[in-house]
Amino acid sequence: MLLALVISGFALAPIAPMLQRAMPKRAGYLVALLPLTIAVLLGLTAAGVVELDGASGASAAVEDAGAAGRAVATSRPWIPGLGVDIAFRLDGLGLLMSMLVSGIGALIFVYAAGYLKGHRHLGRLYAFLLMFMASMLGVVLADNLILLFVFWELTSISSYLLIGFDHTQEKSRKSALQALLVTGLGGLAILAGAIMLGGVAGTMTISELVDHRDAIQGHALFPAIVVLMLLGACTKSAQFPFHFWLPNAMAAPTPVSAYLHSSTMVKAGVYLIARLSPVLGGAAIWNDVLTWVGGVTMLVGAWMAFRQTVMKPLLAYSTVSALGTLVMALGVGTTKAVEAAMVFLLAHAFYKGTLFMVAGAIDHETGEKDVSKLSGLRRSMPVLFVATLAASLSMAGLPPFVGFVAKELMLKGLIPDSAKGTGSEALTAMLVVSAALGVAVAIRFGIRPFLGAVKPTPIEPHEPPRPMLLGPVLLALLGVLAVVLPGYLALPLVGPAASAVLNAPARPDMALWHGVNAALLLSVLAVAAGVVLYLAQTAVLRIGEPIARAMDRIGPLRAYDGLLWSLLAFSRLQTRTLQTGNLREYIFYTIGTTVIAIGAPLVMREGLVSLPDLSDVRDYEMGLFALLLAGAGYVSVAKNRLAAIGGLGLVGYGIAIAFVLFGAPDLALTQLCIETLMVVLMVLVFYMLPDFRSISNGAQRVRDLFVALSLGAAMFFLVLMAGQSTPDLAVTTFYGQKSVPEAYGRNVVNVILVDFRALDTLGEITVLVVAAVGVYALMKTKPGGMGKPVAGREGGR
Amino acid sequence: MNSTILQTATRYLLPMLLVISVVVLFQGHNLPGGGFIAGLIGSSGLALHGMAFGPKATREALRINPATVMGAGLAVALGSGLYAVVMGLPLLTGVWFSFEVPGLKSIKVGTPVFFDIGVYLVVLGVVMSIVLSLLEE
Numbered sequence: 012m013l014l015a016l017v018i019s020g021f022a023l024a025p026i027a028p029m030l031q032r033a034m035p036k037r038a039g040y041l042v043a044l045l046p047l048t049i050a051v052l053l054g055l056t057a058a059g060v061v062e063l064d065g066a067s068g069a070s071a072a073v074e075d076a077g078a079a080g081r082a083v084a085t086s087r088p089w090i091p092g093l094g095v096d097i098a099f100r101l102d103g104l105g106l107l108m109s110m111l112v113s114g115i116g117a118l119i120f121v122y123a124a125g126y127l128k129g130h131r132h133l134g135r136l137y138a139f140l141l142m143f144m145a146s147m148l149g150v151v152l153a154d155n156l157i158l159l160f161v162f163w164e165l166t167s168i169s170s171y172l173l174i175g176f177d178h179t180q181e182k183s184r185k186s187a188l189q190a191l192l193v194t195g196l197g198g199l200a201i202l203a204g205a206i207m208l209g210g211v212a213g214t215m216t217i218s219e220l221v222d223h224r225d226a227i228q229g230h231a232l233f234p235a236i237v238v239l240m241l242l243g244a245c246t247k248s249a250q251f252p253f254h255f256w257l258p259n260a261m262a263a264p265t266p267v268s269a270y271l272h273s274s275t276m277v278k279a280g281v282y283l284i285a286r287l288s289p290v291l292g293g294a295a296i297w298n299d300v301l302t303w304v305g306g307v308t309m310l311v312g313a314w315m316a317f318r319q320t321v322m323k324p325l326l327a328y329s330t331v332s333a334l335g336t337l338v339m340a341l342g343v344g345t346t347k348a349v350e351a352a353m354v355f356l357l358a359h360a361f362y363k364g365t366l367f368m369v370a371g372a373i374d375h376e377t378g379e380k381d382v383s384k385l386s387g388l389r390r391s392m393p394v395l396f397v398a399t400l401a402a403s404l405s406m407a408g409l410p411p412f413v414g415f416v417a418k419e420l421m422l423k424g425l426i427p428d429s430a431k432g433t434g435s436e437a438l439t440a441m442l443v444v445s446a447a448l449g450v451a452v453a454i455r456f457g458i459r460p461f462l463g464a465v466k467p468t469p470i471e472p473h474e475p476p477r478p479m480l481l482g483p484v485l486l487a488l489l490g491v492l493a494v495v496l497p498g499y500l501a502l503p504l505v506g507p508a509a510s511a512v513l514n515a516p517a518r519p520d521m522a523l524w525h526g527v528n529a530a531l532l533l534s535v536l537a538v539a540a541g542v543v544l545y546l547a548q549t550a551v552l553r554i555g556e557p558i559a560r561a562m563d564r565i566g567p568l569r570a571y572d573g574l575l576w577s578l579l580a581f582s583r584l585q586t587r588t589l590q591t592g593n594l595r596e597y598i599f600y601t602i603g604t605t606v607i608a609i610g611a612p613l614v615m616r617e618g619l620v621s622l623p624d625l626s627d628v629r630d631y632e633m634g635l636f637a638l639l640l641a642g643a644g645y646v647s648v649a650k651n652r653l654a655a656i657g658g659l660g661l662v663g664y665g666i667a668i669a670f671v672l673f674g675a676p677d678l679a680l681t682q683l684c685i686e687t688l689m690v691v692l693m694v695l696v697f698y699m700l701p702d703f704r705s706i707s708n709g710a711q712r713v714r715d716l717f718v719a720l721s722l723g724a725a726m727f728f729l730v731l732m733a734g735q736s737t738p739d740l741a742v743t744t745f746y747g748q749k750s751v752p753e754a755y756g757r758n759v760v761n762v763i764l765v766d767f768r769a770l771d772t773l774g775e776i777t778v779l780v781v782a783a784v785g786v787y788a789l790m791k792t793k794p795g796g797m798g799k800p801v802a803g804r805e806g807g808r
Numbered sequence: 809m810n811s812t813i814l815q816t817a818t819r820y821l822l823p824m825l826l827v828i829s830v831v832v833l834f835q836g837h838n839l840p841g842g843g844f845i846a847g848l849i850g851s852s853g854l855a856l857h858g859m860a861f862g863p864k865a866t867r868e869a870l871r872i873n874p875a876t877v878m879g880a881g882l883a884v885a886l887g888s889g890l891y892a893v894v895m896g897l898p899l900l901t902g903v904w905f906s907f908e909v910p911g912l913k914s915i916k917v918g919t920p921v922f923f924d925i926g927v928y929l930v931v932l933g934v935v936m937s938i939v940l941s942l943l944e945e
Contacts, residue, residue, distance in 0.1 A: 676840040680832075684848035688935065691855045695942040754902055755916055756837040764842060765920040765927070769900040772923070773885055776930040780878050783934040787875075790941040 013085050013099035013152055016049050020145025024138040031134030039124025039478070042137050046116035046144060053113065056083060057106050057503060084154065084218075093157070094215040100154035102218075103507025107353065108151035108275075108282055110504060111360050115274050116144045118364075118482035123266035125478030126371055136176060136264065143169035147275050151282055156205035156215045159283075163201060163243070166276050167194040173271060174263040186259040189571065193256045197246030201283070204239030207232050208290075220290045221514060228294050237297050240287060241304075248280025248334045251308040252567035258315075258327040265371030268323060269482075273330050273367050274360040281337045281356065285349075289514035292344050301342025306441050308335025313445035316452045317544070318552060318559060320383040322370040326363065329406070329452055332445055333359045339438065340421060341512070348424035350519035353509045355417035357501060358405060361490040362414055365402035366457065368483045369395060373460070375479070378469030382456055387465035391472040394480055396461045401487040403457025407450040407541065408534060413493040413501065415534070416521050418446060422530040443537045450541020451548065497521040595707075595715075602722050609725040613732065623734065632672065639665040647719075652703040656693050660686060677760045811860070818860040825853030833928050834921075843924035847931025854932075855939045863943035874940060878933030885926025888919040 023045055031038040055061040086098035101109070120140065127133050146169055149162030168191070175187030209215040211230045212223040220227070227233060244250075249257035260272050271277070284301065291297050312332030319325035333355070340352035372395055373388070374380050389396040405414030425439045474480070493501040501521060509517035525531070544551055563569075589600065642661030649655040663686035670679035707715065746759050746767060756762040764772050829850035836842030858866040867873075889900035897903070904918035 677842065677845070680840055680845045681848065684845055684852060687852050688848060688855065691852065691859070691939065692942065694859070695939065696945075699945060754920065755904060755918065756920075758836060758838050758840065758842070760840075761836045761842040761924070762920075764844070765837075765924045766900075766902045769889065769902075769920065769923055772927060773889065773900070776882060776885060776927055779930055779934050780882055783875075783878060783937050786938050787941055790945065 013083060013101060014087075014097065016052065017099065017145055017148045017152060019045060019049070020141045020148065024141040024145070027137035027141055028134030031137060035129075035133075038134065038137065039120050042141065043117045043120035043124075045141070046113040046120065049148070050110055050113035050117060053101070053106060053109055056101065057507075086154070086216075089158070094155075094209060095157045096155050096216070097158060098154040098216060099152045100218055101152060102511045103504075103509070104282070104285055104511040105151050107357065107504045107508035108278070109148055111278075111357075112144060112147045112151065112275050115270060115360065115364050115486070116140070118368075118485060119266050119270040121478045122269070122368055122371075122482040123264070125476045126266055126375060127264060128476075132176070136173075136266075139169055139172045139176070140267070140270065143173060143271060143276070147279070150279050154217050156209050156217060157202075159217065160198065160202050160205055163247075163279065164195070164198045166279060167191055167198055167247075170194070170260070170271055170276055173267040174260050176264055176267065177262065180262065183262040186256075186262040190256045190260045192575075193246050193253055193571070197243040197253075197280075200239040200246075201243035204236050204243065207236050207239070211236070217286065220287075224290055227290060233291075233294070234296055237291055237294070237300070240283065240291065241297075241300060244280035244283045245304060245338075246280070247283070248277050248338065249308075249331050250280070250304050250335060250338055251311050251331075252570075254308060254312065254331045255566070255568040255571065257331055258324045261323040261327050265323070265367060265374070268327075269364055269367030269371065272327065273363040277330065277334055278337075278356065278360075281334060281341065281352075284338060284341050285352070285508075285512045288341060288344065288349070288512050298342050298344050301344075302339055302438065303342075305335045305337070305339030305342050306438060308332070309339055309445045310335070310441055313448035313452075314555065314559075317448045317548070318555075320455070321380050322374065322382055322456065323367075323380070325382070325452060325456055326366055326370060329449065330359075330363055332449065333363065336421065336442070336445070339442075340424060343424060343435075343438070345424060346509075346513055346515070346517060347420065349512050350505070350509045350517055351417065351420035351424045353505045353512070354413070354420055354501070354519050354521065356508075357493065357505055358413040358417040358490065361486050361493070362402040362405040362412075365398060365483045365486040365490070366406065368479070368486075369399045369402070369457075372475040372479050372483065376470065376475050377472045382460050384466065385460035385468065386463045387461070388472055389461040390465060392461075392474045394474060395483065398480075398483040398487040399457045399461065401490060402483070403453040405487075405490045406457070407453040407538065408446060409538065410523050411491060411494050413490050416494055416523065418534060418537075419525075419530050420519060422533050426529050426533070439533070443533055443540075446534075446537035447540035447544055450538050451545040454542070454545045455548075494521065494523060599718060602718055606718075606721045606725045609729050610721070613725070613728050616732075621735075623731070635665060635668055635672070639669075652697070652700065655703075656690070660690060663689065675760075677758070814856075814860040818856050822853045822857050825856075826850055829853070829928075833924065836924060837921070843927030844931055847928045848935065850928070851932050851935035851939070854936055858939055858943050863940045866940060866943075870936070874933045874937035876933070877929050878937060881926045881929025881931075881933055883926070884929060885923050888922035888926060891919050 023042065027038070027042055030041060034041070052061060083101040084099065086096050089095045089097045120137065123133070123136060123140070127136060130136070143166060146162050146165035150159060150166060153159040153162055171187045171191040174190055175183050177183040205215070208220065208227065211227050211232055212220050214220065214223070227236070246253045257272060257277065261268055263272070309332050312328050312330070312335055316325050316328035316332060319328060337352050337356060337359075340348045340355065372392075373385065376392065377385065377388070379385055401412065405412035408414050408418035421442060422439065425435065425442055427436055427439070489500070502518070505521075506518050509519060591597075639662055642658045642665060646655050646658035646662070649658055663682065667679045667682035667686065670676070670682055746763060749767075750756055750759045750762045754762045754766045756766070829846040832841035832849060833843055833846035834841075836846065854866060854870070857869065861869075892901035892903055893899050895901075895903060900923075902918050902920045904916055906914045906916045908914050
């Protein structure tokens with residue numbers, strides 16, 4: 012059943028564009044039914060109403076002794092030899108993430124239907140979004156390391172397609188490639204890390220890894236595993252210094268940004284860290300790296316957001332900051348910090364999802380992307396204002412919104428506790444500073460544009476249509492309800508998630524009021540400082556500008572550009588050297604490589620092979636080989652093409668006769684047919700070939716002679732050696748014995764081709780077809796037609 | 809090329825070569841032969857036709873585009889392998905059926921036979937597509 016839930020998105024994706032064509036007005040709502048159904052099913056399962064795969068109730072695990080003890084799980088072998096199973100498991104963490112993916116997904120489809128109404132590729136967007144949703148569900152539900160990797164890469168690919176959705180814009184394509192390269196690199200690190208982790212633990216099943224915790228942490232490969240896994244997580248979740256791809260990914264349509272780049276995909280890295288915390292956590296290298304990478308990301312993101320006035324980059328950097336906060340909290344790894352991280356994850360998904368959809372709505376209805384040029388919008392879009400206000404206050408960390416509770420919990424997790432020896436002054440200070448910057452950003456984005464006198468905008472502002480209001484309003488409302496009714500909404504999700512991460516029962520305290528304590532005072536301080544920062548923003552920005560400029564000059568984005576440039580330069584260099592377009596040079600390289608590859612091992616062997624006894628060679632065999640030699644020699648001195656072809660034919664047919672003599676009739680038949688066809692082809696192209704003349708000078712001819720002779724020598728010794736070594740006849744015997752009883756064929760050669768090794772043959776005939784297509788293309792392309800770029804390729808259709 | 813000798817010879821050679829190619833294709837399981845060789849024999853016959861009568865006449869005689877033959881061959885080969893998957897076996901496992909034909913011994917037909925037919929069609933299509941495009945130059 013879990014498998015079906017994950018696969019359903021992939022199944023619906025190809026149908027979505029057809030659906031859009033058939034029902035342009037309703038397709039979006041119909042597609043939204045799928046994520047909605049998934050969310051409802053998962054919710055009911057968690058509540059224990061519905062059984063999936065014979066079990067239910069991930070939430071019940073809060074009270075259970077072991078975290079998520081009765082998780083819903085399903086498994087079937089995929090590649091049993093490598094321990095790769097198609098295994099899915101719904102525990103607390105998986106539930107929280109999959110509810111976000113499917114629930115917000117449903118809202119995004121409805122929103123996209125309004126945002127891109129009438130867009131000619133709306134159906135395609137639905138298809139990509141469905142692909143992404145299914146991949147993301149796969150990531151958070153997979154219970155096998157390799158399966159997780161596969162879905163991880165699928166999210167990168169669907170994200171590539173979505174960022175590059177507006178493919179006629181160069182910026183979109185560039186940003187899409189950048190995101191793909193950065194997150195794809197991280198994906199490869201995860202593959203390497205997963206293989207090591209699986210090898211060390213002896214299992215690829217994620218839920219079993221925790222049983223081998225000590226063995227894993229004591230292993231020599233442990234630091235490598237941690238570094239690789241964190242590389243994957245940090246690239247995906249845009250941690251410093253890999254954060255630069257996320258703001259650029261804002262080239263995607265806003266529904267995509269709201270879905271992938273704020274609430275779901277970028278949290279995949281956080282998810283991976285949380286998922287592996289019970290296994291890899293507790294070690295200094297894991298916790299320290301995460302804490303400080305997260306902390307720096309949190310501050311850098313908050314500062315960069317503070318610098319922006321254009322809506323989507325501002326929200327993107329603010330997301331970077333939030334992701335940093337999550338990573339930092341998971342790095343701290345105490346019960347309180349992890350609980351705080353899970354509540355914050357939920358809170359962030361609610362408010363940032365809202366704010367992204369608001370940004371799209373404002374852009375859509377006013378034509379303005381810069382918040383500093385917007386004012387007085389509350390009159391024209393009152394409903395949107397209320398939703399924005401609620402989300403912004405949640406982001407600023409004010410009661411009674413879930414953002415407040417999250418920040419309180421986060422502070423409590425970080426404030427130094429001398430009794431327990433937890434917490435850190437430095438981290439607390441960093442959190443307060445970034446929270447203050449967050450408050451200033453929230454005022455600038457969510458409050459200021461709606462107040463004051465009305466400023467003119469490119470489009471006369473008006474309330475967005477209902478599909479575009481549903482998402483922001485509902486998510487903003489959830490941000491309040493999560494606090495007002497924690498027992499129904501937030502706790503059943505957050506509690507089990509924290510339990511799964513801690514591998515111990517957890518129940519975050521989501522009450523709003525705990526009396527006056529250090530956390531509350533720091534919270535008040537952050538808000539006050541944020542208001543001051545907002546009021547003094549011009550002055551503050553002026554002070555910080557030189558640092559920001561320096562960052563731009565030497566920052567990670569420059570490093571990325573530099574790396575990409577050197578890669579391309581290297582490719583160009585080796586193309587210039589190797590791919591000269593001169594056939595003789597290609598042959599030279601090919602033969603040279605072959606000679607070295609065959610010759611080196613032969614030379615390194617002890618002593619050369621001895622010549623075999625030639626006494627039983629028959630006279631006619633000698634005669635045949637003399638003929639072959641004569642043919643080959645004649646080709647090299649032939650004065651005209653017809654003579655050369657004749658010489659080659661002599662060699663070819665001679666080899667066919669040799670095959671007959673040595674008992675390989677199938678080979679002989681094939682060789683004869685090929686030779687005949689070669690003659691036919693030669694005749695066909697005979698008149699099209701240039702004059703037959705010598706184009707190489709004396710020195711080149713000597714070099715060519717040397718190359719030819721060395722290949723001949725290498726092959727000669729190889730054959731000699733093969734004849735003298737004792738062959739392992741196991742395979743030969745196997746085919747000989749099984750051919751008739753199992754494959755019903757007495758011609759072993761053919762049985763091997765079409766039965767025993769049919770997969771090879773399938774590959775070969777595919778290559779054959781590809782080659783034919785290539786020949787066809789070459790033949791039908793007139794000289795001068797290729798080489799210059801096809802018109803319209805750069806400018807789009 | 810407009811040679812009466814070649815044209816007359818082709819009229820006799822082409823049907824013979826095609827028949828031989830089919831015989832070689834099906835005998836391949838027990839005797840020398842098989843899809844690859846049969847495809848080469850068949851296509852050399854068709855190439856002869858192309859040289860004797862011109863590519864246009866050959867295309868008309870073939871009726872089907874060589875590219876289609878190529879694709880169909882690949883599809884047949886892949887399909888014969890997928891049948892095993894449908895039966896719950898690994899890809900390309902040979903699955904055999906036997907028919908009782910009155911008056912004859914039982915005939916065994918297996919998916920490898922179809923696989924070989926696929927190879928035959930691919931080779932035929934590939935060679936013909938190359939030969940015909942060369943002839944049309």
